[in-house]
Amino acid sequence: MPDLRGLGVSPGRTAGPVLLMAAAPALPPPGPPLSRRAGTAAVAAALSAVAAELDRRAGRAGGEARDILEAQAMMAADPTLLQAAEEHVVAGMDAAHALDTAFAEHRAALVAAGGYFAERAADLDDLRNRAVAAALGMPMPGVPDPGHPFVLVAEDLSPADTAGLSADVLALVTEKGGPTSHTAILAKSRGLPAVVACAGALALEEGTLVSVDGSTGEVRAGLDGPAAEEVRRLAEAERAELAHSSGPGRTADGHPVKLLLNIGSAADLAARAEGVGLFRTELLFLDRRSAPAFDEQVAAYAEVFAAVPGAIVRTLDAGTDKPLPFLDLPAEQNPALGIRGLRVDRLRQEVLDTQLAAVVEAARATGAEPSVMAPMVSTPREAADFAGRARAAGIRRVGVMIEVPAAALLAEAILAEVDFLSIGTNDLGQYTFAADRQHPALADLLDPWQPALLRLVEMCAAAGLAAGKTVGVCGEAAGDPRLAPVLVGLGVTSLSMSAVCVPAVRTALAGHTLEECRTLAKAALRPDNPGPR
Structure with missing residues (x-):
């Protein structure tokens, strides 16, 4: 069977026998009506x-x-x-x-x-x-448990499947999914190599030895035992080398690049990063019939601030595209283009007011100086209004997310109103290419190597350099060790990612001078160069 290629969404290499996901139960003919x-x-x-x-x-x-x-x-x-x-x-x-x-x-x-x-x-x-x-009285479908290491191949994986993976799972390969799917996010948090949108994967026969490269998206079939063992040996040597990675992020010639963490709570903190670049506060609000009380928010924020005094807090990123029951927002025909992120403030101003007050109180209680940033900002006026609200509440350092092309195009004007920018490549890619982040047939358009997306990143970084202000990336792209030098070459000053990605990104940056990063960036910006995948 020829080699397969999909999108590599969680870095690392390994090899092992294929096992296919257990099939969903088939419905039998209708049974007699029950009482x-x-x-x-x-x-x-x-x-x-x-x-x-x-x-x-x-x-x-x-x-x-x-x-x-x-x-x-x-x-x-x-x-x-x-x-x-x-x-x-x-x-x-x-x-x-x-x-x-x-x-x-x-x-x-x-x-x-x-x-x-x-x-x-x-x-x-x-x-x-x-x-x-x-x-039907049948076992619930799920991941096989053969009692030996294997590469799991499936059409797609549910959150329950991915979260419950045993230590025997070496890597994940799915025919569906995209770079921001649950499979990608959870595989990265577990440190498992993963390839999604891999056409033909289900045609692999069970027991076939394959190698999986979660960086390049390559799945090679037809290996023999010694070849598979050599892939695992080299991969283990790479992991051992990365385990000794430490210190601040910097290029080979000493140019500093802060390596930060994306977290949802204090439980996600890790010691080997330089701070928190994205504290997703919406996880505190999920599935609530009423908003978390002021004191509850203070306690959750203070737990993070006590460990990372300079954490960057993203205010609530929710709305009709990410419905939270307590918001009671009206349904929309196209929610991804409707009331979401900072736009919720148009209807429910008390939500942001309470959150900003809780951040300030948590900072006071811990002696921290956190920053805040707003999601889904589209105009300089929105940036100015948010900055005014946050500073009036008592927060000194205020930024915004760049997630829509309109904001990237006016990055210079937005930076006149705020202290920093953080680029969310997941949504910025979605809106740049008008491609649903979860549509499996459009996964290639969500690839962060797309030159059009990188040009928007370059525009934001140039605006930051001119203003003397920082511009970071906190989307999934920041954790790609091959893309990290490109982003630095574009002028990005910090990268925020899952903890498991930090060592590989640190090592990748240390292998390139700043000038080499700039050369890589120029090549990636060429319209005919969609990246190495």
Whole structure:
């Protein structure tokens, strides 16, 4: 079989035998109608079993995996889903078919809503498979457990699957998914090599020895035992070398580049980075029927500030594309282009006011001097308004995220209003190419090596240099050790990433002088050079 290539989304190399993901349960022919009491009890028991299993996995997980699993458990426990399934039982369906139909209806509604809602459709598919299996008395589908190391190959992976991976999983390869999918994010947090959007992966035969390169996206088939062992040996030598990586980020000739962390809570902190470049505060707000109280926010922020006094806090990044029940925002036809990020402030100003006050109180209690930045800023006026609010609250250093092309094009004017910029390459790529971040057929357009995206990064970095202000990158691109020298060559001053990516990025920067980084950047900006993938 010829070699395969997808998008490398979590760096590292390894080799091992292929095992395919266990298939979803097939629906048998419709069974005889159940009594209303028996049928409704059966669908309730199935959904309850799914929620309980996901809660159990969440209890064993940590960081982003825990948050994602808890969100999935909430979806399984949604009373509207149970009500829909019960209505189909009353109409004469058996429990399995009632659940299948209810999930199909919910899925269609999410896809029609678009944006963040459509991104959650894959999560519903996983919940459907688990619930139907429970109703049929079958084991819930999931990752195989052969008792030996293997490369997991699947059409796609749910958050529950990825978060519950055993130590025997060497690498992940999926036919679907994109660079910002749950598979990519969780694989990177686990340090597992991963390749997504890899066409033909499911044609690999079980037991075939393959090598996986999570940096280049290459999947080589047809290895023999000695060749696979050599790949693993070299990979282990690389990991051992990276384990000794320490110190501040800098190029070979000493040009400093701060290496920072993306975190959701204090649990994600690691000692080998130089600070926190992105504190995602929305994880504190997820699946809440009411906003977290002022004191609860203060406690969560203070826990991070006590460890990292100069952490950069991103204010709530939510809205109709990332719905939070307590916000009670109206539904939109195109939520990714609607009320999200800082735009929530247009309707619910008290949310930002409370958050800024909590940040200030947490800073006072810990003696810290955190910075804050707002997501989804589009104009200099929005940047000025946010900066005024934050400074009036008592925060000295204020920045904004650059996630839409309009902001990148006016970076110079925006920097006249704020102290720093942080480029979110995930959303900036989505809006630059008008490509849904979760659409598997468009994954190549979300590749951060795209020259058009890099040109926007260059514009922001040039504006920062002219103003004497810092410009960082905190999207998934920042954790790519091959792209990091390019970003530095474009003028970026800091890179913020998952903790597991820091050693490789530090080593990559140390292998290039600043002038070499600039040469790499010039090559990457060429329209005919979409990158090494």
